[in-house]
Amino acid sequence: MDIVVSVKTNLDLQMIRIKNREPVLEAIPYKTGDLDKNAVEAALQLRDAVGESKVIVLTVAESNRKVRETIKEVLAMGADEAVLIVDPALESTDQAGVARTLAAALQKIGSYDLVLFGEGSSDDYSGQVGPRVAELLGVPQIGYARQITAGGAGVLVERSMDEYIETLEAPLPAVLTVVSEINEPRIPSLMNIMKAGKKPTEEWSLADLGLDPAAVASSCETLSNLAEEQDRKHIMLEGGAAEQAAGLVNALLKEGIVGR
Amino acid sequence: MADILVYSEKQDAALELAFKGKELGAALGMGLSAAAFGPSAADSAGALGAHGVDRVFVSEDPALEGLGVDVVAEALAQVACEAGATMVLIASTRRGKELAPRLAQKLGAGCVTDVSSLVLTDGSVVASRYAFGGNTVARENLTTESKVFAVMPKTFEIAAPVAGAGAVVQAALSLQPSAAKVVSRRPKDGDAVNLDAAERIVGVGRGFAKRDDLGLGEELAAALGAELACTKGLSDFGWLGEDRIVGLSGAKTKPDFYLAVGVSGQIQHTVGISSAKLIAAINTDKDAPIFQLADYGIVGNLYEVLPALVEKLKAL
Ligand SMILES: Cc1cc2nc3c(=O)[nH]c(=O)nc-3n(C[C@H](O)[C@H](O)[C@H](O)COP(=O)(O)OP(=O)(O)OC[C@H]3O[C@@H](n4cnc5c(N)ncnc54)[C@H](O)[C@@H]3O)c2cc1C
Ligand SMILES: Nc1ncnc2c1ncn2[C@@H]1O[C@H](COP(=O)(O)O)[C@@H](O)[C@H]1O
Numbered sequence: 006m007d008i009v010v011s012v013k014t015n016l017d018l019q020m021i022r023i024k025n026r027e028p029v030l031e032a033i034p035y036k037t038g039d040l041d042k043n044a045v046e047a048a049l050q051l052r053d054a055v056g057e058s059k060v061i062v063l064t065v066a067e068s069n070r071k072v073r074e075t076i077k078e079v080l081a082m083g084a085d086e087a088v089l090i091v092d093p094a095l096e097s098t099d100q101a102g103v104a105r106t107l108a109a110a111l112q113k114i115g116s117y118d119l120v121l122f123g124e125g126s127s128d129d130y131s132g133q134v135g136p137r138v139a140e141l142l143g144v145p146q147i148g149y150a151r152q153i154t155a156g157g158a159g160v161l162v163e164r165s166m167d168e169y170i171e172t173l174e175a176p177l178p179a180v181l182t183v184v185s186e187i188n189e190p191r192i193p194s195l196m197n198i199m200k201a202g203k204k205p206t207e208e209w210s211l212a213d214l215g216l217d218p219a220a221v222a223s224s225c226e227t228l229s230n231l232a233e234e235q236d237r238k239h240i241m242l243e244g245g246a247a248e249q250a251a252g253l254v255n256a257l258l259k260e261g262i263v264g265r
Numbered sequence: 266m267a268d269i270l271v272y273s274e275k276q277d278a279a280l281e282l283a284f285k286g287k288e289l290g291a292a293l294g295m296g297l298s299a300a301a302f303g304p305s306a307a308d309s310a311g312a313l314g315a316h317g318v319d320r321v322f323v324s325e326d327p328a329l330e331g332l333g334v335d336v337v338a339e340a341l342a343q344v345a346c347e348a349g350a351t352m353v354l355i356a357s358t359r360r361g362k363e364l365a366p367r368l369a370q371k372l373g374a375g376c377v378t379d380v381s382s383l384v385l386t387d388g389s390v391v392a393s394r395y396a397f398g399g400n401t402v403a404r405e406n407l408t409t410e411s412k413v414f415a416v417m418p419k420t421f422e423i424a425a426p427v428a429g430a431g432a433v434v435q436a437a438l439s440l441q442p443s444a445a446k447v448v449s450r451r452p453k454d455g456d457a458v459n460l461d462a463a464e465r466i467v468g469v470g471r472g473f474a475k476r477d478d479l480g481l482g483e484e485l486a487a488a489l490g491a492e493l494a495c496t497k498g499l500s501d502f503g504w505l506g507e508d509r510i511v512g513l514s515g516a517k518t519k520p521d522f523y524l525a526v527g528v529s530g531q532i533q534h535t536v537g538i539s540s541a542k543l544i545a546a547i548n549t550d551k552d553a554p555i556f557q558l559a560d561y562g563i564v565g566n567l568y569e570v571l572p573a574l575v576e577k578l579k580a581l
Contacts, residue, residue, distance in 0.1 A: 146363065233402055
């Protein structure tokens with residue numbers, strides 16, 4: 006079975022500082038999408054359960070530099086091959102453009118039984134890319150997978166909806182998106198990190214996919230992107246636990262939260 | 266005249282969208298259509314028609330049973346065509362959030378999901394959503410002719426019913442059954458809790474070492490008259506239900522007081538508490554990001570601070 010995992014690289018969001026409501030994005034390191042690592046882990050577990058399978062990771066970015074560490078990390082986790090779609094024209098694309106690029110890359114790869122995505126990327130969390138790819142490929146999609154069993158010509162997925170847990174069955178090929186509770190992504194061993202560099206990696210441009218930069222132009226114009234205003238007191242309560250507790254209760258009395 | 270089309274599998278959410286759709290439609294000179302599918306379509310159609318929707322397209326086509334996302338997307342695309350709709354509003358429930366992009370792809374439309382506000386600015390509908398994992402709010406303008414917005418439930422109120430009723434139209438759909446088949450469905454464990462409306466919240470995180478220790482958090486919540494909420498980190502352990510998660514993928518709360526206990530304060534969590542009037546935090550790590558958002562901070566061990574707090578509160 007051929008399992009493709011779509012993996013995104015984003016900024017390390019925890020490192021972003023806000024200055025005058027503007028996010029300061031200089032010198033922020035890159036990080037592999039959190040849920041994308043869950044998707045890779047799910048793919049590896051499926052591969053090992055089904056046998057005679059391979060896991061290909063697929064990523065789309067404006068530069069090779071941005072995704073290099075991510076690719077190394079997921080190959081070290083155990084993915085077999087990587088395909089990078091790198092093109093400067095992707096700098097200003099949107100989820101629709103990424104989906105179109107991924108779908109074209111999947112068609113060029115040719116053979117895919119399962120395509121796995123995160124339920125949302127760590128930074129945008131739009132959840133658009135997976136469903137858009139499913140529509141472009143004309144294949145079934147099952148979102149929010151928390152357990153995946155594959156075999157024969159189909160896949161059985163337990164998924165987490167707002168109010169219930171639902172089990173769905175779909176023929177292959179299919180697009181799945183995963184939630185974080187599906188697994189705990191493995192941490193690569195040093196040995197596997199060393200070996201990752203030798204795994205087959207392909208790099209394609211948009212032209213290699215027969216796509217024109219206009220095909221990935223963004224249709225989403227961001228008018229502003231600012232932090233919400235926060236005005237906090239930042240009072241630290243000192244002393245031992247009893248003293249701190251007394252300090253907080255006094256503060257809550259003063260603020261009118263308790264004792265009304 | 267182009268229409269705005271609203272749809273949600275949840276009736277209340279659909280009515281919220283109808284309220285906003287009416288307002289936008291009036292300002293833009295667009296009519297308002299809605300879609301209602303499945304066995305309860307007729308009931309929903311009545312409610313939508315009584316809340317300002319001009320035309321409700323209903324279908325009980327058996328292919329819609331189970332609301333397979335591929336079929337619902339196709340059905341909505343056909344309704345949008347029949348209604349002449351260029352803007353579609355869908356509720357960003359889990360179902361809606363996976364539906365909206367698939368529909369958008371069919372319509373060649375731009376799409377924004379998890380929308381937290383829709384505002385008419387210079388003749389365009391501008392949608393706000395969280396960006397950079399919740400660090401910021403981006404205001405987006407879609408430049409495509411067709412647009413799909415998936416709006417978070419409870420973003421808008423529900424209008425009072427209006428006199429007169431919208432027309433109910435049997436939609437002429439041509440649908441194939443979903444490629445994915447529902448095998449089973451069971452309710453989620455855990456008690457339902459409404460964090461959106463809570464005035465006080467105690468939010469617990471992975472600082473709790475064992476499930477049994479959550480009793481300390483419950484006691485504190487009881488002493489404060491607060492609801493117990495949690496981080497996704499903690500819920501992923503299965504210690505508390507998902508409906509207690511606060512943050513990007515959980516509840517966006519706006520209580521008078523939020524007390525974070527053993528919570529690191531990663532952005533995906535704090536986005537759900539930043540509207541709290543007052544925030545306090547208890548954490549052993551003085552550098553934990555949660556303190557940047559706190560009005561009152563206690564650097565300390567929750568196993569010592571919580572019993573002391575409960576004692577002081579009970580003595581009031
Ligand atoms: C797409 C996406 C969506 C997400 N959505 C959400 C969401 O909606 N809500 C959410 O919460 N998370 C969400 N997350 C996860 C989020 O990024 C964090 O992983 C999570 O919030 C961390 O939970 P935590 O604070 O409980 O755990 P940790 O980050 O592990 O923090 C535990 C804290 O407890 C402190 N501590 C330890 N022992 C003690 C003690 N004895 N006394 C006091 N303090 C102690 C530690 O110093 C630490 O700061 C999302 C992630 C992604 C990628
Ligand atoms: N640039 C990208 N390259 C590869 N996969 C991506 C990219 N952007 C998004 N994805 C995939 O799509 C999922 C959802 O992303 P999003 O629609 O941005 O929330 C992610 O979890 C990834 O699996």
